[in-house]
Amino acid sequence: MKCLSSSLAVRAVPRVALALALAVPVLSRADAGVLIPSNKPAPDPSILSLEEMEIKVLIDNGVARVEVRQIFANHEGSILEGEYLFALPARATVSDFAVWDGVTRIPGVILERKRAGEIYENLKWQSIDPGLLQVGERGADEARRTAVFSARIVPIPAHGTKRMELEYHETIPVENLESYFAIPLRPDAYRAQVAGRLRIDFELRSAHALRDFQLVGTTYPLEVKERTPHLVRGRFEGRKVTFQEDFAVRYALDSAKTDRLEVLTYREPVPGTPPPTVTAPEPAGNEPGFFEASAVLGTGSTGAADASGRPRTVLALFDTSLSMQWEKLDRSYQALEALLRGLRPADRFNLLVFNTEVTPWAAGFVAAEPAQVEAALAFVKSGYIRGGTDMERVVKAALGEISGQRAGSAARPAGTPTCATDCYLVLFTDGGATRGSILNARLAAGYEMKWKELPEAQRPRTFVFAVGDDANLPLLRLLARHNGVLEWARSTEPIEFKLQAFLSKIGRSPVAGLQLSAAPESNFDLIYPLDEAPYAGSVAAWIGQYRRPMAKADFGVRGTRDGVPFEMRTTAALPERNVEHPHLPRLWARRRVDALLEKIEREGEDRDTVDEIIRLARRYKFVTPYTSFLAAPRALLRPRVIRPGDPVLRVKTDPSIVSVIAMFPFGLVKPLRYLPREDTWQTRFLAPKDLADGTYQVRLVLRDRRGQVYRESKSFVIASQPPVVRVRLAKSQVRRGESVALRVSASASTRTIVARLYGAAPVQLRWNENAGANTGELIVPRELPAGRYTLRVIAEDMAHNIGSQEVPLEVLP
Numbered sequence: 001m002k003c004l005s006s007s008l009a010v011r012a013v014p015r016v017a018l019a020l021a022l023a024v025p026v027l028s029r030a031d032a033g034v035l036i037p038s039n040k041p042a043p044d045p046s047i048l049s050l051e052e053m054e055i056k057v058l059i060d061n062g063v064a065r066v067e068v069r070q071i072f073a074n075h076e077g078s079i080l081e082g083e084y085l086f087a088l089p090a091r092a093t094v095s096d097f098a099v100w101d102g103v104t105r106i107p108g109v110i111l112e113r114k115r116a117g118e119i120y121e122n123l124k125w126q127s128i129d130p131g132l133l134q135v136g137e138r139g140a141d142e143a144r145r146t147a148v149f150s151a152r153i154v155p156i157p158a159h160g161t162k163r164m165e166l167e168y169h170e171t172i173p174v175e176n177l178e179s180y181f182a183i184p185l186r187p188d189a190y191r192a193q194v195a196g197r198l199r200i201d202f203e204l205r206s207a208h209a210l211r212d213f214q215l216v217g218t219t220y221p222l223e224v225k226e227r228t229p230h231l232v233r234g235r236f237e238g239r240k241v242t243f244q245e246d247f248a249v250r251y252a253l254d255s256a257k258t259d260r261l262e263v264l265t266y267r268e269p270v271p272g273t274p275p276p277t278v279t280a281p282e283p284a285g286n287e288p289g290f291f292e293a294s295a296v297l298g299t300g301s302t303g304a305a306d307a308s309g310r311p312r313t314v315l316a317l318f319d320t321s322l323s324m325q326w327e328k329l330d331r332s333y334q335a336l337e338a339l340l341r342g343l344r345p346a347d348r349f350n351l352l353v354f355n356t357e358v359t360p361w362a363a364g365f366v367a368a369e370p371a372q373v374e375a376a377l378a379f380v381k382s383g384y385i386r387g388g389t390d391m392e393r394v395v396k397a398a399l400g401e402i403s404g405q406r407a408g409s410a411a412r413p414a415g416t417p418t419c420a421t422d423c424y425l426v427l428f429t430d431g432g433a434t435r436g437s438i439l440n441a442r443l444a445a446g447y448e449m450k451w452k453e454l455p456e457a458q459r460p461r462t463f464v465f466a467v468g469d470d471a472n473l474p475l476l477r478l479l480a481r482h483n484g485v486l487e488w489a490r491s492t493e494p495i496e497f498k499l500q501a502f503l504s505k506i507g508r509s510p511v512a513g514l515q516l517s518a519a520p521e522s523n524f525d526l527i528y529p530l531d532e533a534p535y536a537g538s539v540a541a542w543i544g545q546y547r548r549p550m551a552k553a554d555f556g557v558r559g560t561r562d563g564v565p566f567e568m569r570t571t572a573a574l575p576e577r578n579v580e581h582p583h584l585p586r587l588w589a590r591r592r593v594d595a596l597l598e599k600i601e602r603e604g605e606d607r608d609t610v611d612e613i614i615r616l617a618r619r620y621k622f623v624t625p626y627t628s629f630l631a632a633p634r635a636l637l638r639p640r641v642i643r644p645g646d647p648v649l650r651v652k653t654d655p656s657i658v659s660v661i662a663m664f665p666f667g668l669v670k671p672l673r674y675l676p677r678e679d680t681w682q683t684r685f686l687a688p689k690d691l692a693d694g695t696y697q698v699r700l701v702l703r704d705r706r707g708q709v710y711r712e713s714k715s716f717v718i719a720s721q722p723p724v725v726r727v728r729l730a731k732s733q734v735r736r737g738e739s740v741a742l743r744v745s746a747s748a749s750t751r752t753i754v755a756r757l758y759g760a761a762p763v764q765l766r767w768n769e770n771a772g773a774n775t776g777e778l779i780v781p782r783e784l785p786a787g788r789y790t791l792r793v794i795a796e797d798m799a800h801n802i803g804s805q806e807v808p809l810e811v812l813p
Contacts (some may be wrong), residue, residue: 021389033050036048036084047079048075053071053198054198057200060583062172065167073160074156078266079157082152083151083152084151084164085151086184088168092168099153099163108247113303115619159497175781177299179560180250182637184245186245189613190268194242198238200222205230206231209253214248214250216248219245219247220247246493255509261555263572264581265577267288270287288547293542295541295568297536315424316428319427320355321388325796331467336380336428348366348368353383361379390434424460424463425462426459427476427597429467432471433475439678440472460482463480464479467491474598508535510535511536515559517555528543548574549574555569573783597613597624660702666691668685699712723750724746724803725805730742736780743775744774749794752796788811791806792805
């Protein structure tokens with residue numbers, strides 16, 4: 001892929017919930033479990049090293065509880081402050097957090113987000129050991145858009161250690177009767193961590209019969225202690241372990257024991273002690289019970305139906321904005337290539353490449369013959385990545401392409417093929433809108449309106465493959481609600497399992513009319529599906545409350561699979577007390593909060609909804625965009641890193657604000673203009689090209705209707721020099737099919753290093769402590785013609801400055 005350089009972006013939010021963004025946003029990216037010294041842009045093991053790490057995993061009937069304990073050592077002679085960053089899977093929720101002050105454990109308690117920040121600042125200056133865990137960096141609005149969590153840790157004693165504990169819960173999907181579970185340890189933005197000692201305890205329980213359990217990868221060889229059809233237990237222990245890949249396992253459900261309904265329950269009639277932050281705890285009363293009903297849906301005749309299915313029409317939308325550079329672009333292209341190569345000659349397709357503009361590949365839909373597929377892929381590879389992302393424009397263009405009404409193409413040839421039936425709109429993006437409308441609710445509502453204007457037979461099923469830790473999942477989830485599917489891959493995780501499951505649903509329909517019945521109805525309340533559109537080969541599950549214990553309750557599931565109705569029934573006791581599955585209350589509360597957050601995305605905030613989210617998060621202990629764990633406080637944000645250029649300052653304020661003025665450190669004072677459509681203040685400014693690299697402050701002066709003035713400031717870092725790259729090859733001549741060992745030195749500010757050779761897959765280089773350099777191995781394809789080639793090694797720093805070096809490589813026959 002070719003890249004264009006451009007001025008980068010920065011975001012900031014002070015206490016009044018502003019958002020500062022330049023023309024191309026620097027989006028939050030994070031590795032899992034890194035601790036960054038506050039005076040450094042990246043982890044530095046010579047200052048803070050990971051001495052010990054213990055991970056406990058319990059997967060209880062499709063819900064994983066992951067407990068992480070880490071001990072970091074401070075090698076400096078002074079007290080440090082650090083920022084702990086981690087990116088979690090799409091279906092994960094943080095459920096506990098604690099820091100240690102010597103031998104004293106300081107547990108996290110849930111507080112409303114703003115109050116947690118205020119308390120943190122007070123505790124910090126009183127030298128009380130705080131730590132704050134929250135979603136995202138920029139307030140509740142931005143927190144709803146990110147999967148990155150951050151924690152501020154202070155103080156870290158001189159030549160001492162700091163112990164941290166984290167727990168999160170994750171739902172594990174079942175696709176085609178298989179499941180994949182991973183702990184994100186492989187690095188993304190930074191070099192691979194090395195743990196002085198690592199221990200992983202793993203346990204898998206399932207009411208549905210298991211088979212084919214296997215470990216993925218070789219870095220963490222799990223010693224399996226016990227394996228039965230309903231239980232797998234194992235352990236790994238190692239020293240000086242480098243996190244070069246995720247810890248991951250795969251397993252399947254027994255296809256011979258599908259179409260069975262199982263019910264789990266939990267009830268604790270005596271609630272625990274209220275959190276110390278609750279000044280008026282709810283009185284102990286008739287505590288509800290919780291249940292989860294789940295059914296493994298057999299595949300039925302799906303395979304035969306797919307083999308003889310009618311032709312499909314696919315419109316692929318491929319994001320080439322600057323935010324998609326490197327890992328995200330490679331993963332998106334891998335997914336696009338798999339989609340197009342998986343089409344049959346009887347299928348039809350077209351392709352739109354988009355960033356600020358939208359560029360179609362063909363005049364209309366064409367047959368998915370091999371030559372056409374290759375031409376479309378070549379079209380993508382010959383393009384440039386540039387500019388921002390205009391999501392509003394691309395979704396309008398896509399629906400216009402479906403209907404044959406392409407914008408600006410009045411002279412489109414008569415008879416140009418359009419999408420008539422079995423239409424699929426497949427979107428590959430991170431969903432980060434930076435141009436046009438940027439509000440999720442407005443974008444989703446506009447898409448829904450245009451989608452409904454199409455004839456029913458032409459309305460496309462909206463499939464979304466999201467990539468990146470910073471993917472705008474709330475928006476993409478709303479788009480996929482249009483009879484579609486959303487799948488999300490983190491920046492570093494292997495995508496094969498998710499991609500195969502995603503593509504397998506194109507041409508298939510979810511199980512229709514799927515419903516759960518629970519009797520007597522008067523004893524059940526607030527039942528939510530855990531998956532809105534299950535397919536054959538997956539698990540359909542519901543979570544809900546029961547009011548009173550009963551010796552026997554009736555449960556039933558019915559639906560239609562491949563046109564054939566089916567029904568499953570079972571009975572289960574609703575016990576007075578059962579604490580065997582303690583994840584059920586939090587799973588229910590999380591699903592309830594998800595429904596409330598979706599309501600906010602569609603309709604905007606209201607006090608009652610936000611209050612209920614905060615109440616549920618505090619009672620069942622998990623982080624939301626409106627709450628934080630306080631064993632620490634509001635994250636003191638790491639300065640944004642930008643290059644001099646022509647950025648845009650965007651500020652979102654309280655409705656009472658009537659003017660905003662920005663005062664820049666290089667003498668520029670500019671008023672911001674209010675954009676009613678976006679509910680945002682904005683101005684464009686020039687960062688002088690001769691501005692020295694360093695840390696600067698921009699001051700914001702805000703005035704409300706009553707004349708009161710508020711002042712806020714935000715630091716940012718100017719970084720203009722590209723990384724210096726030095727490449728060393730083990731040999732300059734290589735035969736086809738052989739490998740070449742790469743050793744690369746680069747500037748300390750470097751974030752990623754990628755080696756690219758024509759015809760070969762790109763190679764991500766990682767820091768090798770023993771070699772004292774970044775190393776990797778390039779495999780020369782066997783089919784590559786002999787000749788002289790150029791190997792290009794590209795390094796990108798935290799400000800997205802790009803440096804490179806090219807070296808010759810001769811391929812022998």
